[in-house]
Amino acid sequence: MNVVITVDPRDGRRRSTDLHETDESRLEAIAGRASRAAQWLSGLGRVGRAEMLDRIAASLESRRVDLVAAAEAETGLSHPRLDQELTRAALQFRMFGDVLRDGAYVEAVIDHAADTPLGPGPDLRRMLVPLGPVAVFGASNFPFAFSVAGGDTASALAAGCPTVLKAHPSHPLTSHASADAIESAIRGMGGPDGVITIVYGEQAGRSLVRHPAIRAAALTGSVGAARAIQAAIDERPDPIPLYAELSSVNPIVVLPGAAVDRGEQIAEGLFASFTASGGQLCTKPGLAFIPSDPGGEHLVDTLRARVASAGGTILLNERIRDAYENRATAFERAGARVSARPQVDPGEGFTVAPTLLEVGLPGLTAEIADECFGPLMVVVRYRDVVELDAVLATVPPSLTGSIHRGPEDDNDVVRRLVDVLAARSGRIVFDGYPTGVRVSWAQHHGGPWPSTNAVHTSVGATSIRRFLRPLAWQDAPEWVLPEELRDEYVAIPRRVDGRLESKLE
Amino acid sequence: MNVVITVDPRDGRRRSTDLHETDESRLEAIAGRASRAAQWLSGLGRVGRAEMLDRIAASLESRRVDLVAAAEAETGLSHPRLDQELTRAALQFRMFGDVLRDGAYVEAVIDHAADTPLGPGPDLRRMLVPLGPVAVFGASNFPFAFSVAGGDTASALAAGCPTVLKAHPSHPLTSHASADAIESAIRGMGGPDGVITIVYGEQAGRSLVRHPAIRAAALTGSVGAARAIQAAIDERPDPIPLYAELSSVNPIVVLPGAAVDRGEQIAEGLFASFTASGGQLCTKPGLAFIPSDPGGEHLVDTLRARVASAGGTILLNERIRDAYENRATAFERAGARVSARPQVDPGEGFTVAPTLLEVGLPGLTAEIADECFGPLMVVVRYRDVVELDAVLATVPPSLTGSIHRGPEDDNDVVRRLVDVLAARSGRIVFDGYPTGVRVSWAQHHGGPWPSTNAVHTSVGATSIRRFLRPLAWQDAPEWVLPEELRDEYVAIPRRVDGRLESKLE
Numbered sequence A, B: 001m002n003v004v005i006t007v008d009p010r011d012g013r014r015r016s017t018d019l020h021e022t023d024e025s026r027l028e029a030i031a032g033r034a035s036r037a038a039q040w041l042s043g044l045g046r047v048g049r050a051e052m053l054d055r056i057a058a059s060l061e062s063r064r065v066d067l068v069a070a071a072e073a074e075t076g077l078s079h080p081r082l083d084q085e086l087t088r089a090a091l092q093f094r095m096f097g098d099v100l101r102d103g104a105y106v107e108a109v110i111d112h113a114a115d116t117p118l119g120p121g122p123d124l125r126r127m128l129v130p131l132g133p134v135a136v137f138g139a140s141n142f143p144f145a146f147s148v149a150g151g152d153t154a155s156a157l158a159a160g161c162p163t164v165l166k167a168h169p170s171h172p173l174t175s176h177a178s179a180d181a182i183e184s185a186i187r188g189m190g191g192p193d194g195v196i197t198i199v200y201g202e203q204a205g206r207s208l209v210r211h212p213a214i215r216a217a218a219l220t221g222s223v224g225a226a227r228a229i230q231a232a233i234d235e236r237p238d239p240i241p242l243y244a245e246l247s248s249v250n251p252i253v254v255l256p257g258a259a260v261d262r263g264e265q266i267a268e269g270l271f272a273s274f275t276a277s278g279g280q281l282c283t284k285p286g287l288a289f290i291p292s293d294p295g296g297e298h299l300v301d302t303l304r305a306r307v308a309s310a311g312g313t314i315l316l317n318e319r320i321r322d323a324y325e326n327r328a329t330a331f332e333r334a335g336a337r338v339s340a341r342p343q344v345d346p347g348e349g350f351t352v353a354p355t356l357l358e359v360g361l362p363g364l365t366a367e368i369a370d371e372c373f374g375p376l377m378v379v380v381r382y383r384d385v386v387e388l389d390a391v392l393a394t395v396p397p398s399l400t401g402s403i404h405r406g407p408e409d410d411n412d413v414v415r416r417l418v419d420v421l422a423a424r425s426g427r428i429v430f431d432g433y434p435t436g437v438r439v440s441w442a443q444h445h446g447g448p449w450p451s452t453n454a455v456h457t458s459v460g461a462t463s464i465r466r467f468l469r470p471l472a473w474q475d476a477p478e479w480v481l482p483e484e485l486r487d488e489y490v491a492i493p494r495r496v497d498g499r500l501e502s503k504l505e
Helices: A024-043 A047-061 A064-075 A081-101 A151-159 A172-188 A201-212 A223-233 A258-280 A294-308 A316-335 A384-393 A411-422 A461-467 B024-043 B046-064 B062-073 B079-102 B151-159 B170-189 B202-210 B223-234 B254-277 B294-308 B318-333 B384-391 B410-421 B461-467
Strands: A003-008 A011-021 A109-111 A114-115 A119-121 A123-128 A133-136 A163-166 A196-199 A217-220 A242-245 A252-254 A287-291 A337-340 A354-358 A378-380 A398-404 A423-431 A468-474 A494-496 A499-501 B003-008 B015-022 B108-110 B114-116 B119-121 B126-130 B136-139 B162-168 B196-199 B217-219 B242-245 B252-254 B287-291 B336-342 B355-360 B377-383 B400-405 B424-429 B468-474 B494-497 B499-501
Touching: A003 A047, A003 A172, A003 A337, A003 B024, A024 A047, A024 A123, A024 A163, A024 A196, A047 A151, A047 A172, A064 A081, A064 A172, A081 A151, A081 A461, A119 B287, A133 A151, A133 A201, A133 A499, A151 A163, A151 A217, A163 B494, A172 A196, A172 B079, A196 A201, A201 A223, A201 B202, A217 A223, A223 A242, A242 B318, A242 B468, A252 A258, A258 A287, A258 A378, A258 A398, A287 A294, A287 A384, A294 A337, A294 A354, A294 A378, A316 A354, A316 A378, A316 A468, A337 B151, A354 B015, A378 A384, A384 A411, A384 B114, A398 A411, A411 A423, A423 B384, A461 A468, B003 B062, B015 B170, B024 B046, B024 B162, B024 B196, B024 B202, B046 B062, B046 B079, B046 B151, B046 B170, B046 B461, B062 B079, B062 B170, B079 B151, B079 B461, B136 B202, B151 B217, B151 B461, B170 B196, B196 B202, B202 B294, B217 B223, B223 B242, B252 B254, B254 B287, B254 B294, B254 B377, B254 B400, B287 B294, B294 B336, B294 B355, B294 B377, B318 B355, B318 B377, B377 B384, B384 B410, B461 B468
Parallel strands: A109 A494, A133 A163, A133 A217, A163 A196, A217 A242, A252 A287, A252 A398, A287 A378, A354 A378, A398 A423, A423 B468, A468 B424, B108 B494, B136 B162, B136 B217, B162 B196, B217 B242, B252 B287, B252 B400, B287 B377, B355 B377, B400 B424
Antiparallel strands: A003 A011, A109 A123, A114 A119, A123 A468, A337 A354, A494 A499, B003 B015, B108 B126, B114 B119, B126 B468, B336 B355, B494 B499
């Protein structure tokens, strides 16, 4: 069995760990344990699972110092950023606790027996039930919040699905420590092994999604990774859903009035948004459309100065560093000129310089209108807002689209741009930046391909829906039904005979 | 262009129609019109679309005589059955009108700006919006309710998605007449061409799902058809969802107490359920597990006599007739013995005899535990209920699983069987039969592969979810928002700052 290696991106040093890539026989045992754990998890019920999620959040927080230190050494992300990310991870587990206690997520519907135009209709009751064990692929860029202790795990466990995690090779020790914190909370409730388990290695990831026990897979990663996992799934006799959150350009339009009204402030906001976390965020703005007028000129001057005076940033791993540099070179070859790029000492690790590129609207080729993972943004200068509609319709669909408006911008222009962006995005941001994804009930983190491949979200309360399937009971005796579907149950909102009934509190 | 042929299954006669297979240039024009129609359909709003659906229902009913006559000549199904099916089709359109007026289906969620543990959270508002034009493949066995005027069309139009139908080759004239009835209702509201259109021919179906304008596809058909459509979708650069409802064995377990309690009644119920509509229903019970004791013997004797005295039944087309006969022969070769099969005159058309096969539990091979489309059921005789769990776990997942219980049957046995069936079905039926799918809020018509390939339903109010995607607005000015997301809107239930708020009426 191959030993798992960890690399410190701050100095490029590679070290062996005590972990091993997961072989087939171990994977088989893990899948078996996950299947057996499904009954315990489902038996906990909604309120029991909510308590489990709260305990997991507390367990993660109780190990904050060690977890953040492990992640620092494996990701090169800053201590404050990782500290906040752990808070976010704990918040996600707690939010799903709230979702479970609320209970509306099971979508309980009761149709009592009734005469219909087609004859007597039977008693029918429907709710969402867990899919079964699921596979979750950790992301490189969020060692907590989109990895072992991430939102996919939280929503899958909330749904009642045992979760087998494929650790991202960029942070195996953080992954291991996170799983240990989660397992410890589950053991504290008397839970069995297999509620959450972790596998290492590419081959294990492919075998995992081919395993008959696995009922869905979730991935935050690249289009290439998604295609490889889909190819493995396609080898199954029975297809399973792959919920993939992939690539996103996140165009931002600054209208002329906004540039005049608050150009410097927007320049600062753009800089912060495209360089935060080394630009390694799926919501990083990759394209900023800025007018070619004096207001836009001043904005770009400010931004250029800000970038030129910035320091280097450590990227997550060698592959991402190389891809960043290659992509930047490709953009330049395709006609984007360097607007600002400071000199930085690359050092021993994976440090790069932030890069601001610039291109005129007619020069925005398909090659440049593509994601570059890392601290790079392309400023696209436009002469007239009427040019924007057609161009935005050629930018690949994204998780987000943003518009900055000023007091003098025309609402009709805004409405037209919103229509174009809405057709190609999952979230429209007004006068703000797409980074900093709020974890809440209304959040939607998804969009048309290649942003995601599904009509689901991977962030927010409704992401639990990915791991549930409907089940209906016809003329069932009361004692067979889940409590949520019994007549007298009033602890959750339900639809009864076509009418929504509130939860009684 | 190839002329479309229609065949009367009652006498096998083939006739040319005035219709032609849809070529590429016409398909291109259709896709363009569908794209342009999206704005009109969305602009109608929920209440406008509800009115449209009501008008479509009325239009279908106003042409009842002609539509039923067309379907009789193309399907060989009985007049009463087709008459009822048209009622069902109209009911489905009206039900989605109710769904639209209710408005909960848009899943409106508002999170006002608030301080969070991660800092200030923006104002976020989310609801479901139409996917865009969709492709619907009509089924052979329901010329109205799962075809041009079917539930897929009704739910797609309700969602706001222009719908391009691929007509089933078994009933082109019924398809054309149905589309005409629907279009007439839409024109009556001033609607443009392209809200609903119809294409003919296998090649047109494949081209349709490859067309960039098409955002999802829905199919009720065979596993083979689904694989062919998926292969065409896989040629796209951007994957789209395929909602496929495919193959289903629908096991029924009769417990010993039920056989003693009401064996003759169950025999009659089984006969009606497996022969109704020539057994050409996706919910037809294919396997009936009946005890080998005297109660079971009497039930099977009754059933055998009922089948032996039955007449022939006309199947939908030559391919289905041939497949039925081949499959029955294959089941016999695999060890199922003929329990009852009347002599019938095949005549000139596609008439077959209903067939009751029988096998002992140990003889139930994978070959026999499979769907045979048509009036065939396999009785599986078991000695002890403890044998059933393991066997049911090998029957392919189905749309439904059914249990008949008597006063003397043990609840623990029932619970165990429910657990086994629930893991492999979308609907559990107690003391009844899976055919006769109620169209209502709680219905779920779906299940694990090969029953369906998705965690969605193709019948019932929630089937609208297949044609919607979430969209979020961040810090949007009120005038940009859809009315359902404005603060003062109270006509639908919404979740605001984490709390469900009822609709004010």
